[in-house]
Amino acid sequence: MSYVMGCVIPVEGSNRERFVEQAEKAAPFFREFGATGVIDAVGDDVPKGEVTDFHRSVAARDDELVAFGWIAWPDKATKDAAETAMMADPRMDMSDMAFDGQRMIFGGFEPVVDEGPGGAFGYVDGFVLAVPTANQDVFVQHCRAAAPLFLRNGATRHVECWGLDVPAGKVTDFARAVKAGPDETVCFSWIEWPDKATRDAGQKAVFADMEGAMTDNPMPFDGKRMIFGGFDVVSR
Structure with a gap:
């Protein structure tokens, strides 16, 4: 079963290009150690929410962007072995990153829904949500029914991923980002689009479809605490 390391990162606006450069250098490094995919995307359409949002998830300042990304691995064992090997590699230098690592949130997730042919994409809608753990099967069914609309x-x-190893952080973390309770599991999800124009048009059509098509498929989680946004893919 594949394994996904998901992350959300606060990036100072003036460091955007340096962040992209570092991401482009990091991607082949992760692949060398077994990663099957590395995606970094920078916030483009990331709204503020009344209860939760991506900005608050990483305590982003007004002058900071929010980045969203993931590393895909064949399985958790490969990821664990790679982490050990990478930390021992002299090329692994974390001393001059283009973001505040203390506020980055990250965790390990298992894909439970993966629908669509995939292929090249330039834009991503990212989501993080808290799902009652007892509702996992209902959540999977809900997402599989919703996927065709997109x-x-x-x-x-x-893609919808179920939290397996989502650590608590000293400053920020995924659970606090969506105010997850002890009986809830954090999920990390994304939708791939060819480009922003396709996403904008498609999103309008999806919202129109949902008014009728989702009546019999209510969300099995608290949508008010879900965080979401649109991101430009800058490295892969």
């Missing part, structure tokens, strides 16, 4: 309106892939 795919027929231009999205190329819809």
